[in-house]
Amino acid sequence: xxxxxxxxxxxxxxxxxxxxxxxxxxxxxxxxxxxxxxxxxxxxxxxxxxxxxxxxxxxxxxxxxxxxxxxxxxxxxxxxxxxxxxxxxxxxxxxxxxxxxxxxxxxxxxxxxxxxxxxxxxxxxxxxxxxxxxxxxxxxxxxxxxxxxxxxxxxxxxxxxxxxxxxxxxxxxxxxxxxxxxxxxxxxxxxxxxxxxxxxxxxxxxxxxxxxxxxxxxxxxxxxxxxxxxxxxxxxxxxxxxxxxxxxxxxxxxxxxxxxxxxxxxxxxxxxxxxxxxxxxxxxxxxxxxxxxxxxxxxxxxxxxxxxxxxxxxxxxxxxxxxxxxxxxxxxxxxxxxxxxxxxxxxxxxxxxxxxxxxxxxxxxxxxxxxxxxxxxxxxxxxxxxxxxxxxxxxxxxxxxxxxxxxxxxxxxxxxxxxxxxxxxxxxxxxxxxxxxxxxxxxxxxxxxxxxxxxxxxxxxxxxxxxxxxxxxxxxxxxxxxxxxxxxxxxxxxxxxxxxxxxxxxxxxxxxxxxxxxxxxxxxxxxxxxxxxxxxxxxxxxxxxx
Amino acid sequence: xxxxxxxxxxxxxxxxxxxxxxxxxxxxxxxxxxxxxxxxxxxxxxxxxxxxxxxxxxxxxxxxxxxxxxxxxxxxxxxxxxxxxxxxxxxxxxxxxxxxxxxxxxxxxxxxxxxxxxxxxxxxxxxxxxxxxxxxxxxxxxxxxxxxxxxxxxxxxxxxxxxxxxxxxxxxxxxxxxxxxxxxxxxxxxxxxxxxxxxxxxxxxxxxxxxxxxxxxxxxxxxxxxxxxxxxxxxxxxxxxxxxxxxxxxxxxxxxxxxxxxxxxxxxxxxxxxxxxxxxxxxxxxxxxxxxxxxxxxxxxxxxxxxxxxxxxxxxxxxxxxxxxxxxxxxxxxxxxxxxxxxxxxxxxxxxxxxxxxxxxxxxxxxxxxxxxxxxxxxxxxxxxxxxxxxxxxxxxxxxxxxxxxxxxxxxxxxxxxxxxxxxxxxxxxxxxxxxxxxxxxxxxx
Ligand SMILES: Cc1cc2nc3c(=O)[nH]c(=O)nc-3n(C[C@H](O)[C@H](O)[C@H](O)COP(=O)(O)OP(=O)(O)OC[C@H]3O[C@@H](n4cnc5c(N)ncnc54)[C@H](O)[C@@H]3O)c2cc1C
Ligand code: SF4
Ligand code: SF4
Numbered sequence: 006x007x008x009x010x011x012x013x014x015x016x017x018x019x020x021x022x023x024x025x026x027x028x029x030x031x032x033x034x035x036x037x038x039x040x041x042x043x044x045x046x047x048x049x050x051x052x053x054x055x056x057x058x059x060x061x062x063x064x065x066x067x068x069x070x071x072x073x074x075x076x077x078x079x080x081x082x083x084x085x086x087x088x089x090x091x092x093x094x095x096x097x098x099x100x101x102x103x104x105x106x107x108x109x110x111x112x113x114x115x116x117x118x119x120x121x122x123x124x125x126x127x128x129x130x131x132x133x134x135x136x137x138x139x140x141x142x143x144x145x146x147x148x149x150x151x152x153x154x155x156x157x158x159x160x161x162x163x164x165x166x167x168x169x170x171x172x173x174x175x176x177x178x179x180x181x182x183x184x185x186x187x188x189x190x191x192x193x194x195x196x197x198x199x200x201x202x203x204x205x206x207x208x209x210x211x212x213x214x215x216x217x218x219x220x221x222x223x224x225x226x227x228x229x230x231x232x233x234x235x236x237x238x239x240x241x242x243x244x245x246x247x248x249x250x251x252x253x254x255x256x257x258x259x260x261x262x263x264x265x266x267x268x269x270x271x272x273x274x275x276x277x278x279x280x281x282x283x284x285x286x287x288x289x290x291x292x293x294x295x296x297x298x299x300x301x302x303x304x305x306x307x308x309x310x311x312x313x314x315x316x317x318x319x320x321x322x323x324x325x326x327x328x329x330x331x332x333x334x335x336x337x338x339x340x341x342x343x344x345x346x347x348x349x350x351x352x353x354x355x356x357x358x359x360x361x362x363x364x365x366x367x368x369x370x371x372x373x374x375x376x377x378x379x380x381x382x383x384x385x386x387x388x389x390x391x392x393x394x395x396x397x398x399x400x401x402x403x404x405x406x407x408x409x410x411x412x413x414x415x416x417x418x419x420x421x422x423x424x425x426x427x428x429x430x431x432x433x434x435x436x437x438x439x440x441x442x443x444x445x446x447x448x449x450x451x452x453x454x455x456x457x458x459x460x461x462x463x464x465x466x467x468x469x470x471x472x473x474x475x476x477x478x479x480x481x482x483x484x485x486x487x488x489x490x491x492x493x494x495x496x497x498x499x500x501x502x503x504x505x506x507x508x509x510x511x512x513x514x515x516x517x518x519x520x521x522x523x524x525x526x527x528x529x530x531x532x533x534x535x536x537x538x539x540x541x542x543x544x545x546x547x548x549x550x551x
Numbered sequence: 552x553x554x555x556x557x558x559x560x561x562x563x564x565x566x567x568x569x570x571x572x573x574x575x576x577x578x579x580x581x582x583x584x585x586x587x588x589x590x591x592x593x594x595x596x597x598x599x600x601x602x603x604x605x606x607x608x609x610x611x612x613x614x615x616x617x618x619x620x621x622x623x624x625x626x627x628x629x630x631x632x633x634x635x636x637x638x639x640x641x642x643x644x645x646x647x648x649x650x651x652x653x654x655x656x657x658x659x660x661x662x663x664x665x666x667x668x669x670x671x672x673x674x675x676x677x678x679x680x681x682x683x684x685x686x687x688x689x690x691x692x693x694x695x696x697x698x699x700x701x702x703x704x705x706x707x708x709x710x711x712x713x714x715x716x717x718x719x720x721x722x723x724x725x726x727x728x729x730x731x732x733x734x735x736x737x738x739x740x741x742x743x744x745x746x747x748x749x750x751x752x753x754x755x756x757x758x759x760x761x762x763x764x765x766x767x768x769x770x771x772x773x774x775x776x777x778x779x780x781x782x783x784x785x786x787x788x789x790x791x792x793x794x795x796x797x798x799x800x801x802x803x804x805x806x807x808x809x810x811x812x813x814x815x816x817x818x819x820x821x822x823x824x825x826x827x828x829x830x831x832x833x834x835x836x837x838x839x840x841x842x843x844x845x846x847x848x849x850x851x852x853x854x855x856x857x858x859x860x861x862x863x864x865x866x867x868x869x870x871x872x873x874x875x876x877x878x879x880x881x882x883x884x885x886x887x888x889x890x891x892x893x894x895x896x897x898x899x900x901x902x903x904x905x906x907x908x909x910x911x912x913x914x915x916x917x918x919x920x921x922x923x924x925x926x927x928x929x930x931x932x933x934x935x936x937x938x939x940x941x942x943x944x945x946x947x948x949x950x951x952x953x954x955x956x957x958x959x960x961x962x963x964x965x966x967x968x969x970x971x972x973x974x975x976x977x978x979x980x981x982x983x984x985x986x987x988x989x990x991x992x993x994x995x996x997x
Contacts, residue, residue: 239575240608264608306575407609408617419597422579422605457608459579508636509578 007200011037013373014189014204016176016218018042019049020152020359022210023159024366024385025373029208030166032374032381037168037202038160039191041175043447045156047212049359050450051281051313053235053269054262055246056080056088056148057360060095060120061253062335063112064105069335069358070116076361077146079386080155083363086392087154091261093147093246094128095120097140098297101251106141109250113145120145132243134299147246149262152359153450158390165391174200179207179221179351186222186342186350195442206373209353210366213278213316219353224346226353229333231315232280234287235269236501239306239458242266242299249298255287256294264424264457265308268295275314283312283500306505308458309497318356337365341372349376420471421464423457431468435475443476445469445490458505461494462513466521484526491517570826571643576636577604583630583640588905588925589623596623599630602647603640610647621647623918625909625925626781627875628818642826645781652783660698661782664911668774668791671709671747678711695916703923704914705950707748714741714750718757718769725979730766737765737848738802740795740811740820743774744946752946754975755968756812756845761980762971763852763859768807770798775816780827781910792824792835800834803841810848812962814877814944815910817844821880844877846944846963850885853892862970864895870938871898871963872929872952874945875905886944886963893970898942898963903928906943908951923955930955942966 015026018040026038040046059073081088097106113120121144128142129135160170171191178190180201188203211218219226241261249257260267271287288310296303317333320340337357342348354369367383374381406425417428434451435443445468448454454468455461465487473483495513498506517523583599584590590598602621621644630640652661663670674681684690691702730736737760745753760767776791799809799820811817820842824830843851852858873884890898906926907913913922933941933956940959943949949960 404609404611404617407606411618463579512578512580
């Protein structure tokens with residue numbers, strides 16, 4: 006069993022863990038980040054995409070509102086490449102409480118959020134799809150933020166400062182010596198290999214799983230799991246973030262993100278950190294609410310739906326034991342387990358927003374450094390992050406790939422036609438993994454492969470072929486990889502099977518089942534023959550079942 | 552969009568967004584790409600699906616569109632026609648071209664090509680000189696080198712007189728009696744070409760209408776705007792369109808049909824004004840709803856039992872090309888239907904999507920070869936049967952077919968006129984008999 010030693014082990018490759026690891030590395034700490042899957046695949050990869058101005062929290066949660074507007078400015082400064090400055094609108098309709106806007110304006114002013122009142126006419130000139138019956142509109146400095154880019158850049162910058170990250174490495178045990186946590190056991194989820202990491206301090210940034218991780222040290226951290234669903238529409242519909250100007254409720258926000266417009270979200274109490282279900286009422290609710298602000302959008306093409314789990318936490322001393330969902334504040338907590346449990350070597354950071362991840366990372370790093378007896382201050386707000394070397398995913402610039410394609414910067418034939426991924430791009434991305442295993446889903450996150458309207462209907466078999474050629478995997482493995490990817494994509498469209506989505510699904514089914522016979526190809530000795538293909542439903546335990 | 556109408560049709564830009572939003576319907580089935588006549592001929596054009604619904608998702612409203620590839624779309628509209636899911640591909644492409652023209656400006660060449668109405672008028676008094684210029688190899692070579700107007704592009708010649716001039720003289724010499732009511736009135740839209748380059752076609756058309764017993768009205772009008780539209784100059788195209796709508800709407804309100812012999816002008820009025828240019832008001836719609844392609848109108852008259860069938864037999868067999876712009880009407884092949892009524896006449900359709908010229912596309916030096924490639928199947932079939940005349944409803948297509956095949960090309964109305972025994976020499980209108988408004992043999996609900 007391999008053994009390594011570092012100063013700090015950060016658990017969790019979401020926005021919070023990545024920001025904290027970067028912060029620590031800048032302070033000269035030797036840091037290792039462990040992520041059980043790929044970077045930004047937890048809540049950070051399943052979020053709404055909004056760089057909050059704080060307006061949403063101005064009335065009910067002023068602390069979060071203040072944190073948001075401050076961090077909004079910081080992130081724009083240090084990570085401009087991950088942010089599209091869409092600006093935001095808060096829009097009240099005739100259905101919304103008429104006294105709320107005044108309250109909200111006051112809240113914003115107190116939190117330091119700049120607002121600018123527009124007439125409905127001005128707003129519609131700017132965003133012609135807005136409803137004609139809107140009653141009040143304000144402009145705020147919202148933006149949209151690409152969490153994949155942000156997290157990757159935090160991690161790359163951390164590496165420049167001497168840190169390291171292990172993806173597909175799950176912390177399966179924390180090592181305790183007396184009243185101290187002294188390291189962890191990591192398991193490579195792809196090979197099963199186990200390694201031990203000794204660390205002077207472990208930072209638990211496992212998001213919704215923070216309670217599970219704390220449990221590995223025998224500690225009790227109770228996370229409230231709050232699930233929210235989102236729907237991506239095929240085109241942008243709006244080019245500005247549109248928020249409903251009313252007390253926070255379901256389906257309040259439309260965010261233009263890259264090529265799509267993301268509608269959301271809901272707030273459902275759940276008991277699992279990995280609960281990614283979506284209920285029908287959530288889909289209906291989100292579309293209906295968006296339709297009140299952008300009439301007609303409900304009839305547009307919904308591309309895919311997903312849900313994420315907010316890790317909400319309020320310290321027991323706050324006395325809101327029974328608060329759930331939107332009543333729980335969105336502020337974050339840094340738990341110093343020395344203070345709370347008399348256990349050294351472990352710090353937990355949880356809650357907050359993606360917008361405030363840098364601040365969370367900084368404050369967590371402060372507590373970690375205190376345990377290490379260091380008193381170097383954090384400097385992440387001072388300096389811009391290095392611009393990513395390969396801006397392959399810079400999707401917040403809508404026409405980026407169109408422009409590249411036009412200027413011949415993207416060589417090779419188109420593999421993913423919807424998101425304009427060429428053969429060369431794909432090959433470069435595969436090559437970047439060296440001899441590490443690569444899944445089609447990794448390439449999806451790297452390049453947005455298969456994220457467009459056909460939801461991988463036309464690109465996945467092409468990409469699977471190229472991947473197999475380059476990696477020399479067996480035909481069986483390639484078929485399995487293809488089936489996994491296709492099933493995963495289809496899971497995203499399942500809640501949206503009507504109209505366009507349904508038609509596309511039928512066409513894709515014809516391609517995968519009737520033409521390629523993917524449901525008839527077996528890749529395991531024990532998953533023989535067909536049979537599996539006869540079940541309706543997307544997910545198959547042992548085969549491609551569409 | 553998507554079946555439901557957005558609540559803002561008071562606003563042009565919103566409607567344009569609706570055409571853009573039809574990109575939502577695309578299933579990536581590639582049917583349009585397989586049908587596009589341009590895509591297989593040049594690596595510079597990735598095809599309708601790519602530059603249409605796909606690129607549309609990546610274009611930001613109000614922002615310059617970066618993909619010049621879309622300029623290789625000829626605008627033939629076959630993609631829109633074949634798309635089984637209602638994506639207005641050609642319309643999306645044309646709007647993208649306009650977005651590009653708006654940011655990058657318009658080349659002198661494209662401006663020149665989109666002002667055929669102006670050249671038609673200005674050149675008429677100097678027809679011999681102009682025709683010499685158009686036929687001079689040296690001048691054409693220079694025009695290609697300097698402006699990029701293909702030396703092989705089949706530019707028309709000037710007739711030296713205008714159809715409107717001829718019509719005014721007709722009215723003076725043989726004043727037509729005003730009919731009672733509107734039932735037997737028809738408006739003729741001649742377009743630019745039939746006014747200055749091929750006035751004999753407009754004269755033939757009017758003569759046929761009069762032979763049928765209709766009272767022809769020819770209000771002042773201008774270019775339909777299609778050349779400006781396909782070159783991305785929406786400002787000019789909308790100006791032309793507005794002028795025409797204003798001139799025609801009074802007739803449309805009275806239910807008087809508007810007919811024209813240029814299938815491409817008619818498709819502009821019927822469809823493009825709304826779906827490409829975004830003119831969505833009641834007047835525009837009313838005009839569109841009352842507009843007919845000439846042969847479509849004759850077939851409609853026949854269905855109503857109003858088309859005299861006393862045709863002289865014509866013992867001829869002729870190939871016919873249905874222009875892509877005519878296919879875009881979605882009305883079948885009325886020319887074939889009508890000509891089938893003429894005894895002895897056998898007109899068969901050439902199997903080809905598009906002749907390649909696509910309005911002004913085939914006059915552009917860098918696109919000429921593509922245009923010839925697209926039209927080549929027509930030449931092959933015409934050569935195979937050794938025909939000397941080809942029938943076709945649109946002027947630029949006729950010129951293109953002549954340049955590809957060396958044959959004479961005619962409008963189907965010319966055959967109708969021949970079968971009616973109409974001669975334009977010393978033309979005088981037939982005595983207008985007061986035909987009953989409603990024919991006893993009317994067949995309703997065809
Ligand atoms: C529906 C929804 C919408 C949202 N919208 C917004 C928004 O618009 N704007 C905004 O600012 N915020 C938004 N948020 C909040 C924001 O997404 C989260 O606050 C933020 O992403 C949390 O990041 P994190 O790094 O703490 O957690 P995560 O991103 O979940 O990261 C935790 C990581 O830890 C890893 N991990 C867990 N256990 C282990 C283990 N044992 N070993 C190794 N790794 C482990 C997980 O795989 C995961 O990657 C939204 C949240 C939700 C649910
Ligand atoms: S309009 Fe014609 S040339 Fe243009 S994309 Fe469509 S089919 Fe091809
Ligand atoms: S535009 Fe229509 S024909 Fe073309 S790929 Fe899309 S759905 Fe198919």
